[in-house]
Amino acid sequence: MSTVDIVDTEVLIAGAGPTGLVLAIDLARRGIPHRIVDRSARGFPGSRGAGIQPRTLEVLDDLGVVDALLAGSGPVPPVQTWRGTERGERWNLTESAGDSPAIPYPEPRMLPQWRTVEILVARLEELGGHVGFRTELTGFSQDPDGVTATLRHADGTAETVRAKWLVAADGGRSTVRKALGVPFTGEQLEPYPALIADVLLDGPDRAEIDPDHWHMWQKAEGGLVALRPLEQVETVQLIAGFEADRELDIARDAAPGALTALLTERTGLRLKVNEVTWASAYRPRMAMAERFRSGRVLLAGDAAHVHSPAGGQGLNTSLQDAYNLGWKLGAVLRLGAPEALLDSYDAERSRVAADVLSLSSRVHRADRTDPDGRWRRGPETHQLTLGYRESALSRELRRDVPDDVLRAGDRAPDAPCLDAAGLPVRLFDVFRGPHFTLLAVTDGELAGELAGEFAPWVRTFRPVDAEGHVKRAYGTGLFLIRPDGYVGLATDDPSDVSAYLRDVTGQG
Missing domain, CATH: 3.30.9.10 (D-Amino Acid Oxidase, subunit A, domain 2)
Structure with missing residues (x-):
């Protein structure tokens, strides 16, 4: 078996299913060099993982593929x-x-997983990316500065790749997770x-x-x-x-x-x-990794958690792992954020995965125990109410805000409104892209320092809310929307915005 020289990249992704592809798309639109490899010849060939939930459709909207998915699905x-x-x-x-x-997308959709993979591959290629199919990660080692991995190609040649980060999106039988020795515990549901x-x-x-x-x-x-x-x-x-x-x-x-x-x-x-x-x-079984980060290696998707297919939660949770991880890798690699920001990926997604695993198991058992077998999938399966209120990245600084209204850590809702020029726009149009958005639902002035210090990667938007949709969804205040569409900060004081951003980026 012959070998080739070491190739450097910033992120190596093992696995080109929906999880790995979403991460690759997010990195590509941020201009972050990466490699994504998969040992299969063309991606997952079957229909399993067909249910696409409303929150996932919002993610795919941001990534530029929702139109193709809606056109091909039912x-x-x-x-x-x-x-x-x-x-x-x-x-x-x-x-x-x-x-x-x-x-904006209230109805779950159905699409065979192989077709979802095709749509995501096409989007990645539009952004200049490429999937290395028929390429298997066979081993790796890590040190404080990165990961050295060995890839085996279909022709038998081996390639050594040096990456700053390795992301394991290689499925429930993940070879990366097993090599790390990370416990993967759960139960057989039946x-x-x-x-x-x-x-x-x-x-x-x-x-x-x-x-x-x-x-x-x-x-x-x-x-x-x-x-x-x-x-x-x-x-x-x-x-x-x-x-x-x-x-x-x-x-x-x-x-x-x-x-x-x-x-x-x-x-x-x-x-x-x-x-x-x-x-x-x-x-049917459920299982979850003990941790989603081990040094320079991060676990995502089925490599981190596996679900019963009941309820249609597995693929959706996996895809959103990648969406959470993408902006944080971008912040570390491009904005100077501390590597500790990636610990929030572990903290946020492991909590969500545990909650969703519990839901999937309840749906599975309900299907078995319902006398008529007609346990309907309701709002709890749409993933719109999942969020990060308990996260260290969520700061609710407004006073006397009830628990039952939008708070820091919640999904940022869509709303139709007008821009400063009086043109109609959706908030999701404003949020779309790899940036933070400062949504100002207030008449107060913003701190001048924000525009200068953080202008390259934060957009400020003050909606003209003629019909009141924005206020009904958000209330009043300043809302800093994370690149993955969650409210990071809710405040009435403009100085809190700069302080938050300095903390996240390590510039404070």
């Missing part, structure tokens, strides 16, 4: 229950986040194995599996089976549960003939699986 279809060959009741699996100017596969269906009853519903035989003998035609392709996602003592073998149990026999037995419909394009077996 709404969460209502469930069509079946009893053998007879249709039963229909019911909605999810609820809307509501009709409010503060929430003993029953499940199989998920993307298939091409045929047969006399194929038309019964219409694309407007998620077809479920929840009480079929032998175990649940569900069929969901995927968005804008011919493929159908098949999910099947099995008895506890069954050891699934993909080559055997996901073969077209085996799946055809399963559908015949459990549904009674005349369906034939012509082709299986992807399949995976799993037992």
